[in-house]
Amino acid sequence: MVAVKPRQKKVGLKKTVETKAKTLKKVLKQESLKSPPNKLVPTQETSVMKKVKYVMPSKAVTENIVTACLDALEKLDSHDKKKNVIFGDETQIFMEIRCIKILHSKSNLKFILPHSTVASSGEVCLITPDIKKGKKVDHEPTVDRWEEILRQAGVTSVKTVLPMRQLRVEYDQFELKRRLLTQHDFIMVDTRVLNHVSHVLGKMFFKKHNMLVPVKINEKKDIKKNIDKGLRSVMLRLSEGQTSTILVGHTAMQKNLVKENILALIKQFKEKFPGGERNIRSLSIKLPLSLSIPIYLTLRPTNSVKTIKIKQKKPKCYQDYEGELTTQLDSTVRVAPDGTVQVKRNLNKTDVSDMEEDISDNEDEDKNNEQ
16 A cells, blocks of 8 residues: 655645745835935946046055055165175165056157266266367366366266267277166266267167266256256156166165155156056166065056057157159159158149050050950
């Protein structure tokens, strides 16, 4: 015989389910009465629709954050000095900048800081134009002349004066150029001979910081003011990459001075950095051989940054010259100051008609040959 289960158990299960449903309805009614009817409960869709406001580095980076980062950097420096006590020199402090959209062109940006980044034992060199131009002219009178001008102006920071002719004659080999790079910590160049100096020395000097800093020097005006401004200026070498570094100070400086340099540099990013502050992903401070300490970081999407176009300043006398070309008929030539040449042929209506007739004649000849 097969055992049959009693029907009472099924009825009991139904009652329990009904009671649970009633209790759930009561709980939902109580919660709906507690919550106000006008306000809506936030869902995933409404939270996504809200726009996120990202803070710019000029507002996010404060004095307290910079002092805390400098304290951490000081601890790293003291830890390294315990390991290598012999190397107790003034180490440089850099700021590492990481951009959101990668730059596809190289350029150099000049920033002026409130305090100089040159060490107390640093060698400063000044490259000046020649007083008398010529291949066989001696460069010693020009050196004496510029040293007198600097002495009268009260400039004591410049240790060596290097005229343009001496640079071409004595530093014509790669080893000598490398020695010039290692002997000096800061090289200033008069803007009148900047293009010639960069062509003679090469790209090796653009890789190191505080090298070939342009300075406007006028013998009749205040030279000391211009040289002090040049010592406070720092070059940012932008390469075709995502990160770039700039000099901010050294470990022998006071914390307040380094802090003022960092804050002043961040304020200048709004106008001078390609793409503005919006293009900066992160900012951090580091020593040459240490870990980087972050100051600023954002999760701003790349779509919020527009396409970056670096505009290079052209001199006032920059002008293209255009004229007729004698070697070709009905053609003109355009020559740019950088040496690029463009040849353009001016086609008249008669020339176009002649070309069409020649094409039609060639087509007829091809058909006859095929037949």
